[in-house]
Amino acid sequence: MAKFFINGKNRLCGEVEMDTAKNALLPILAGCIMVEGKVTLEKATAYTDVEAMCDILRALGGVAQRKGDDLEIDCSSLDKCELSHELASPVRSSIFTLGPLLARLGKAKVAYPGGCDIGLRPIDIHLSSLRQLGCKIVEKNGYIYAEKGKPLTREVFLSFQSVGATENIMMFCALLPGESKIYNSAKEPEIVDLARFLSCCGAKIEGAGTDVITITGVERLEGCKYRAISDRIECGTFLIAAAMTGGEVKLENAVSKHNSALIEKLKTCGCFIKEGDNEIFLSAPKRLESFVDVETAVYPGFPTDLQPQIVALASIAKGCSLVFENVFENRFNYVGELLKMGCDIRFKSSICIIRGKDKIFGADVVSTDLRGGAALVLAGLACEGYTTISRVEFIDRGYFHLEDKLAQLGADIKRI
């Protein structure tokens, strides 16, 4: 299994282009289940999670093939509605197939999803919403058995602004005759992007990006060419990396308004940031100030997917910082690894207290999950000496050749 080997303390400088968003591509690939025709996804970054989703489409009878940087999907003859445990459990996004399979084939048997160990991650909101929309759902022996039926209501209220549930229900309703509404829907940019993709295929969706989405069902969806938005979490990770190494970087294909909450905190830490049209420039001071406190929240709040990285930053900033994790109940698994590098962090339930140190040191550490692994890479870049990070397969789920991009900016990092 691969490891990262980092020799820390190099300043990150230069320009680098951000990839296409993992969390946009995954639901879009599930949406392809409903499309009768060829979909070309331009610059569809080959994250391992994206490749796993392509395997799922193939198992369902669709075609998914790489053409250079693009992905060509054709689910015209998709005819299987069953997803085994083997295919569903490696990724969380396998649950996104439920709505589209019900919409296209009228029934589905899908094993429970997997994904990073950052909390319980129930799917009750997905299931209760589909039930309200008339689906008969039985959970048995690790599978969800579902069948389309007569809707009890066309207005669904989500008890929490769940990203995945909003996406699943929006997709299901795209082929449901008549008008459906999702209240208290999540507002993440990836939801707006999924709605844009489905609209390119002929769907009628209004209000994505607000807390009420209205979907008017159409008879069928047709193929299209589509390029998903850039990855705001990769962008945030690189901004933090530059900040932690006293660097100066320009990120291209980067949408600053998707990272407003982070940018505000980085400015508090003393970074100079210039937000351009599809690019962000950051210049960091020699020593970062504390950002004081951060609370994760649904968009446009501070993203939980950048919580481990901002904790890594606080570990070398001046003074004391507080980080509250409000979205997932078990997202501090990586902290034990940061302690091995000399960080001073305490946590209790959902609160992390970080006392910034002048220096932290390299160590042998283990990725615990995707974003926790990214936080270890950042600490490795900013610390004195050598760091070895194992289990980088977690990191590959959501960063494509992270080491090459960091090396392009001057980091001394290798995959071994």
Ligand code: UD1
């Ligand atoms: C998506 C992102 C993930 C990000 C998260 C929050 C993808 C592929 N993943 O995950 O990277 O960290 O949004 O921004 O897009 N919940 C329930 N019941 C449900 C659904 C969710 O209780 O049926 C809870 C979850 O346990 C969690 C919270 O709601 O505590 C947020 O989850 P949700 O927004 O659904 O996240 P995901 O779609 O899984």
